[in-house]
Amino acid sequence: MNKSESFGKIKWVDTHCHLQLIEEELSGNDFENIEFLIIPGVDYSSSVRAHNLSSKINIETYWSAGLHPHDAKKIENEKESLIELFHQADLIGETGLDFYRNLSSHEQQCENFLFHLEFSKKLNKPIIVHCRDSFQETYEMLVEFNNTSPVILHSWTGGRKWTKKFIDLGVYFSISGIVTYETAKDLQLSVKEIPLNRLLLETDTPYLTPSPLKGKDNRPNYIEHTAQKISKLLNINEKELSEITIKNSRNLIKR
Numbered sequence: 267m268n269k270s271e272s273f274g275k276i277k278w279v280d281t282h283c284h285l286q287l288i289e290e291e292l293s294g295n296d297f298e299n300i301e302f303l304i305i306p307g308v309d310y311s312s313s314v315r316a317h318n319l320s321s322k323i324n325i326e327t328y329w330s331a332g333l334h335p336h337d338a339k340k341i342e343n344e345k346e347s348l349i350e351l352f353h354q355a356d357l358i359g360e361t362g363l364d365f366y367r368n369l370s371s372h373e374q375q376c377e378n379f380l381f382h383l384e385f386s387k388k389l390n391k392p393i394i395v396h397c398r399d400s401f402q403e404t405y406e407m408l409v410e411f412n413n414t415s416p417v418i419l420h421s422w423t424g425g426r427k428w429t430k431k432f433i434d435l436g437v438y439f440s441i442s443g444i445v446t447y448e449t450a451k452d453l454q455l456s457v458k459e460i461p462l463n464r465l466l467l468e469t470d471t472p473y474l475t476p477s478p479l480k481g482k483d484n485r486p487n488y489i490e491h492t493a494q495k496i497s498k499l500l501n502i503n504e505k506e507l508s509e510i511t512i513k514n515s516r517n518l519i520k521r
C-alpha cells in the first residue's frame with residue numbers, strides 16, 4: 267500500500283486485535299484505515315509475542331500482558347513472569363470472567379481477575395476485561411475492588427440493563443463485529459445507551475469478523491464495517507465517530 271491509497275480513508279483505532287495469533291504475513295492493507303492499535307496478550311508467551319510484534323509493525327501500536335480467563339488455570343505457573351511483563355506493558359489483560367465456556371474453574375478465574383486488578387491499580391494502567399455470561403460477577407468484583415485505573419469491557423455484548431449498570435462504574439465499552447450480526451438486537455440497543463466518551467471499537471482479530479465478511483479470518487481494516495453499523499445506530503457520521511473514538515482511545519493510553 268502506498269501513501270496515496272490510505273490518504274483520505276477515515277481512520278479507526280482497533281483497541282483489541284490478537285495479531286500475534288495470525289500465522290500469515292501481515293500486509294499494509296491490514297492497517298490501511300488504522301490510526302493505532304492494541305495487541306492484547308492472553309498468556310505469558312502470547313504477551314511476549316505481542317510485545318515483540320508491537321515494535322516490529324509499521325504502525326503505532328500498544329500491547330498488553332495478561333492471562334485470559336480460559337487459561338486462568340495456569341496462574342500459579344505464570345504469575346511471576348506476568349508480573350515482570352506488567353511493568354513493561356502499556357495495558358493489563360486480557361483477563362476477566364468467562365462462565366460460558368468455563369475452561370478454568372470459577373475460583374481460578376476470580377483469582378486471576380483479582381490478580382490483574384491489583385496490578386492495574388498499583389501500576390495505574392488500563393485493564394482489558396473479557397466478560398461472558400458473567401455480568402453479575404464481573405460487576406460485583408469491579409465494585410468491590412473499586413478500581414481507580416480505566417476499565418475496558420472488551421467485545422461488550424450486554425443488554426441495556428447491564429450496560430446502564432456498568433455505565434455507572436465509568437468503564438469503557440469496546441464494541442466488536444458482533445454488533446453487525448442480525449442476532450445482536452439487544453447489543454444494538456445497548457450501543458445507543460453508551461455515553462459517547464466511553465465508546466471504543468475493536469475487531470478481536472482473528473475472531474468475530476463483521477457480518478459482510480463472515481467466514482473469513484478477521485483483520486484490523488475490517489473494523490470499518492463495525493464502525494459503519496455503529497454510526498447508523500447512533501445517527502452520527504463516520505468522520506465524527508472516528509474523531510470521538512480516536513479521542514477516547516488516546517485518553518486511555520496517554521494519561
Ligand SMILES: [Zn+2]
Nearest residue numbers: 282306360470
Ligand atoms: Zn481477546
